[in-house]
Amino acid sequence: MDAPCTRLLVDRYAETFRFYRDVLPGLTGSELARGDESSGYASWDQDGRTVFALLERRFMSDVLGTGGLPDGEKAQDLFSVVLHIADRDALDAAVVRCTDAGGVVVAPARDRPQWGPTMRTAHLRDPDGHLLELQTY
Numbered sequence: 001m002d003a004p005c006t007r008l009l010v011d012r013y014a015e016t017f018r019f020y021r022d023v024l025p026g027l028t029g030s031e032l033a034r035g036d037e038s039s040g041y042a043s044w045d046q047d048g049r050t051v052f053a054l055l056e057r058r059f060m061s062d063v064l065g066t067g068g069l070p071d072g073e074k075a076q077d078l079f080s081v082v083l084h085i086a087d088r089d090a091l092d093a094a095v096v097r098c099t100d101a102g103g104v105v106v107a108p109a110r111d112r113p114q115w116g117p118t119m120r121t122a123h124l125r126d127p128d129g130h131l132l133e134l135q136t137y
Helices: 013-028 057-064 071-077 088-100
Strands: 005-010 031-034 041-046 049-056 079-084 104-111 120-125 131-136
Touching: 005 013, 005 057, 013 031, 013 041, 013 049, 049 057, 049 079, 057 071, 057 104, 057 120, 088 104, 088 120, 088 131
Parallel strands: 005 049, 079 131
Antiparallel strands: 005 079, 031 041, 041 049, 104 120, 120 131
């Protein structure tokens, strides 16, 4: 498993993308690896691994079924912790491990070809309500 990265879930994607595109390389040495200001997703890599990502919030809201909530209730999903898992079996085992430790599944493991041809994810909340994405591809 790779080290986790932070993914910001944003409403003003284009403006936020331009901000991080302009500041991250100079501040952290990370380079834009995927996405542009109209893609809805972008990530920055350092030493061959993703260290920071942006995702248009509506994409995650669609997965979690939170699109109809009032803005104040959506605020809990400002970011998600992303854990890259080795393979499908390991992802399923990670879901069990997380639920045994007190996590709550909000979107069970499933293939997400719209996110990537081999992408599979599960979404949980930690005991304090923070969003956790387990993913393999």
